[in-house]
Amino acid sequence: MFCWYRNAAKCYVYLPDVSKSACDADDKSNQPYWQSTFRKSRWFTRGWTLQELIAPASVEFFSEEGELLGNKASLEGHICEITGIPVKAIRGGSLSDFSVAERISWSENRETTRKEDIAYSLLGIFDVNMPLIYGEGREKALGRLREEIDRALKGIKREDFSVAFSLSNVSDIEYFVAREEELAEIHKKLSGDGSRRTVVLHGLGGIGKTQLSITYAKRYKDSYSAIFWLNIKDEDSLKQSFAKAARQILREHLSASRISNMDTNANIDNMVDAVKAWLSLPNNTRWLLIFDNYDNPKLSRNTDPAAIDIRRFLPESYQGSIIIITRSSQVEIGHLIRIRKLENICDSLKILSDASRREGLIDDPDALKLAKELDGLPLALVTAGAYLNQVAISLSDYLRLYKESWAKLQKTSPELNSYENRMLYSTWQLSFDHVEQQNALSAKLLRLWAYFDNQDLWFELLQHGDSTHPDWIRELVKDELSFHDAVRVLSNHGLVEVDKSSLERIESGGYSIHGCVHSWTVHVLNQEWNHDLARIALEFVGMHVPDERAIRPWLTQRRLLQHAARCSYIILNGLVIDNGMDWVYYNLGYLYNDQGKLAEAEQMYQRALQGYEKALGPEHTLTLGIVNNLGNLYADQGKLAEAEQIYQRALQGYEKALGPEHTSMLGTVNNLGNLYHKQGKLAEAEQMYQQALQGKEKALGPEHISTLRTVNNLGNLYHKQGKLAEANQMYQRALQGYEKALGVEDIMTYIPALNTIWGLGSLFEYQTDLAKAKIMYSKALAGYEKVVGPDHPDSYRLREVLQALDTVKGKRRHKL
Numbered sequence: 001m002f003c004w005y006r007n008a009a010k011c012y013v014y015l016p017d018v019s020k021s022a023c024d025a026d027d028k029s030n031q032p033y034w035q036s037t038f039r040k041s042r043w044f045t046r047g048w049t050l051q052e053l054i055a056p057a058s059v060e061f062f063s064e065e066g067e068l069l070g071n072k073a074s075l076e077g078h079i080c081e082i083t084g085i086p087v088k089a090i091r092g093g094s095l096s097d098f099s100v101a102e103r104i105s106w107s108e109n110r111e112t113t114r115k116e117d118i119a120y121s122l123l124g125i126f127d128v129n130m131p132l133i134y135g136e137g138r139e140k141a142l143g144r145l146r147e148e149i150d151r152a153l154k155g156i157k158r159e160d161f162s163v164a165f166s167l168s169n170v171s172d173i174e175y176f177v178a179r180e181e182e183l184a185e186i187h188k189k190l191s192g193d194g195s196r197r198t199v200v201l202h203g204l205g206g207i208g209k210t211q212l213s214i215t216y217a218k219r220y221k222d223s224y225s226a227i228f229w230l231n232i233k234d235e236d237s238l239k240q241s242f243a244k245a246a247r248q249i250l251r252e253h254l255s256a257s258r259i260s261n262m263d264t265n266a267n268i269d270n271m272v273d274a275v276k277a278w279l280s281l282p283n284n285t286r287w288l289l290i291f292d293n294y295d296n297p298k299l300s301r302n303t304d305p306a307a308i309d310i311r312r313f314l315p316e317s318y319q320g321s322i323i324i325i326t327r328s329s330q331v332e333i334g335h336l337i338r339i340r341k342l343e344n345i346c347d348s349l350k351i352l353s354d355a356s357r358r359e360g361l362i363d364d365p366d367a368l369k370l371a372k373e374l375d376g377l378p379l380a381l382v383t384a385g386a387y388l389n390q391v392a393i394s395l396s397d398y399l400r401l402y403k404e405s406w407a408k409l410q411k412t413s414p415e416l417n418s419y420e421n422r423m424l425y426s427t428w429q430l431s432f433d434h435v436e437q438q439n440a441l442s443a444k445l446l447r448l449w450a451y452f453d454n455q456d457l458w459f460e461l462l463q464h465g466d467s468t469h470p471d472w473i474r475e476l477v478k479d480e481l482s483f484h485d486a487v488r489v490l491s492n493h494g495l496v497e498v499d500k501s502s503l504e505r506i507e508s509g510g511y512s513i514h515g516c517v518h519s520w521t522v523h524v525l526n527q528e529w530n531h532d533l534a535r536i537a538l539e540f541v542g543m544h545v546p547d548e549r550a551i552r553p554w555l556t557q558r559r560l561l562q563h564a565a566r567c568s569y570i571i572l573n574g575l576v577i578d579n580g581m582d583w584v585y586y587n588l589g590y591l592y593n594d595q596g597k598l599a600e601a602e603q604m605y606q607r608a609l610q611g612y613e614k615a616l617g618p619e620h621t622l623t624l625g626i627v628n629n630l631g632n633l634y635a636d637q638g639k640l641a642e643a644e645q646i647y648q649r650a651l652q653g654y655e656k657a658l659g660p661e662h663t664s665m666l667g668t669v670n671n672l673g674n675l676y677h678k679q680g681k682l683a684e685a686e687q688m689y690q691q692a693l694q695g696k697e698k699a700l701g702p703e704h705i706s707t708l709r710t711v712n713n714l715g716n717l718y719h720k721q722g723k724l725a726e727a728n729q730m731y732q733r734a735l736q737g738y739e740k741a742l743g744v745e746d747i748m749t750y751i752p753a754l755n756t757i758w759g760l761g762s763l764f765e766y767q768t769d770l771a772k773a774k775i776m777y778s779k780a781l782a783g784y785e786k787v788v789g790p791d792h793p794d795s796y797r798l799r800e801v802l803q804a805l806d807t808v809k810g811k812r813r814h815k816l
Helices: 002-007 035-039 049-054 076-083 100-105 138-153 180-190 209-219 235-252 269-279 345-356 365-373 378-390 395-412 419-438 440-449 471-476 480-492 515-525 531-543 553-572 582-594 598-616 621-637 640-657 663-679 682-699 705-721 724-742 751-766 770-787 793-808
Strands: 011-014 059-062 068-071 197-202 226-231 287-292 321-326 335-338
Touching: 002 049, 011 049, 035 076, 076 180, 076 209, 180 197, 180 209, 180 321, 180 335, 197 209, 209 287, 209 321, 226 235, 235 269, 235 553, 345 365, 345 378, 365 395, 378 395, 378 419, 378 480, 395 419, 419 440, 419 480, 419 515, 440 471, 440 480, 440 515, 440 531, 471 480, 531 553, 531 582, 553 582, 553 598, 582 598, 582 621, 598 621, 621 640, 621 663, 640 663, 663 682, 663 705, 682 705, 705 724, 705 751, 724 751, 751 770, 751 793, 770 793
Parallel strands: 011 059, 197 321, 197 335, 226 287, 287 321
Antiparallel strands: 059 068
């Protein structure tokens, strides 16, 4: 049958469930309204029609009325999106170029009257033969088919770079109307021989660029071996997107060793480089990168220090496909495609109808007037529709209110000279006025949001209200139900959506608002800068910075980074009253330092230090605590001379204020030992560690956690010096102390204890006692996977070490 169809001159498909609509009579555009029923036709769900679609060179489709709708060439975009079949297969390309799993997936959503036919209808697709045995059942038939396929493909091997398609971290709205011309142009420009193809989608905010890219990715996903969505709103968001891509790759390609061999969790740049290297591998040419929110590009006229040079994040090899989404028309990297407003009024009416859940708008003259007034701007149409879904008013009343809001905005915000901005701001103002009537907490939350980042605001972040804060904040977060109720009202009006960030999290999920909506909250909703709200936002972020005692603190730290960046902007631009805010600067410095953002950490620590020196004096213990942390920071930055100088200042201050045996003093002594260890001054390091250990044993006791950490440091030092017996003694003492202080079970959730276990494994390996080494490494791995997760770089490193131990078979793997 497949051969019969392939040899046919032309095939005709009659679709009795597809009819021309009344809208088509007056529609002069290239997007006929019958497309929606064409997409739902039963013909695309039948098993046998799969080969009727793929095999013939020419297929023509006819409506219920017998009118020609088009052929499989002219309807190619629709067919690919409906069926998930790549355009190359639709055009008659060699089916052997597609994997077995890919070809079988084309039939997954199809049905046949006789169960076995779902397998038999694929014989031609795979070019195999087998007896037809009706009555054997679906599974047996599919099993025999797979056996025939395996027999036919025996000996054929291809290098595979495929990664499962997922857009789980991207918000996909249900009201999007596909732009067929733009989709076709994108596909045409990205189709090629595997060399680099780049498309830049530029246009107004809220015009639908992101949704267009989502539709393209869904429609043509089978044309790519891997698709990665990268948020380039700022450098932190982009690097976190690369980290997620690294995890996706490793789940399916464990041999991607460069990705798994990353030194520390903080150095996320390693992940970026590793992913870029994987994308540059020979024959890995069928990937697609989508860079979303590239609205702050590094250009000659852009002096913003936070502007991003996207070229730093592109793979070196000139291969693969790239889509860049931006509001700027100055990004000249690839083929520019300007995304304009919707030109077909039927598309605008459909968005309005879907968002408002009101039917029959296609024939409503008031709906037509409103659609024309909103001028084909999708975000404005969705916002208006969401409002109409919440409020029982007519479209003519909404249009009247909209025009009144427009006139008011023109008077109150004369600096808004953009027609499109006024259009969006007017729709949001109407929605906000209704939100304020429904739930005052929702309206106040939206005002407060202007002082946070637009992405990922969550319940626990706002749970720090005290008696100095307004009563409404305590009311908002008195429980999760109250918070989510307030957000739900905003969501129902199209102002807020569930955040689908790629970040792993331990607290509740968050919410985001569109960048355009956030700009409106900043410039219109909060026309006069509210110093009190700005201060509250800073305090909430500062109070939520976790310390090392928290469970998996880096997960919360990563979520805070974008809000910290917003806080830094407020602080550095003098948009908050400084009085009493030094502790916030200190906590932000701690956050940045832990996340490897050392320049930002230094900036915040210096600001906190100036405040403490002024308020408390240069020798106050709180001031010296910041000095000590600055020493740690300089050591991390490699500024070892500066670090030593500032540690000495802290030591002198602590000794004068607290005495030589105080724990704060001893902590700095230990840090100085770490510095000497890093400098290779091992004798001086040992002296510092011994002084810290003796002091802590006296002040805290020999089994205190802080004492044991210094014991572990001595173990590391002795190991480096080659004093293996002494190193073993220190490691064993630290481990036994941790077990006694925390319990055998709890040490598996305490990173310093796991570091000791890892150190013992390394020591045993160095001594070629590989059996003991394997026990220690396995124990450390179990703990790391429990505490930081299996995707953490240290977990990967431990797995790699264990695999190497199995390989060496008793030989020393390396010299440490």
